[in-house]
Amino acid sequence: MFKKIILASLVCMATSVFGMSLSDLNGASKEELMAIKGIGEVKADAIISERSKEKFKSFDDLQRVKGIGPRTAENIQNDVKSKSAEDEE
Numbered sequence: 001m002f003k004k005i006i007l008a009s010l011v012c013m014a015t016s017v018f019g020m021s022l023s024d025l026n027g028a029s030k031e032e033l034m035a036i037k038g039i040g041e042v043k044a045d046a047i048i049s050e051r052s053k054e055k056f057k058s059f060d061d062l063q064r065v066k067g068i069g070p071r072t073a074e075n076i077q078n079d080v081k082s083k084s085a086e087d088e089e
Contacts, residue, residue, distance in 0.1 A: 038079075
């Protein structure tokens with residue numbers, strides 16, 4: 001029982017961090033998006049255009065953006081999460 005409680009707590013914390021990072025991505029300015037490794041002006045514009053149609057619910061949703069595949073989406077996820085961790089310090 002104790003292990004289940006700990007596991008549930010860890011899942012909840014991970015989800016919370018994930019949600020905050022994704023929220024940051026959904027609200028980021030063009031300049032903030034361009035600060036993410038692998039995102040230039042064209043991709044930043046494409047991200048803004050795509051999220052205006054529908055907010056990103058997961059980092060996999062980034063693949064809706066032309067020019068962003070699984071590897072780029074993963075890199076963005078890692079970069080956004082590491083920046084969020086730096087901001088919390």
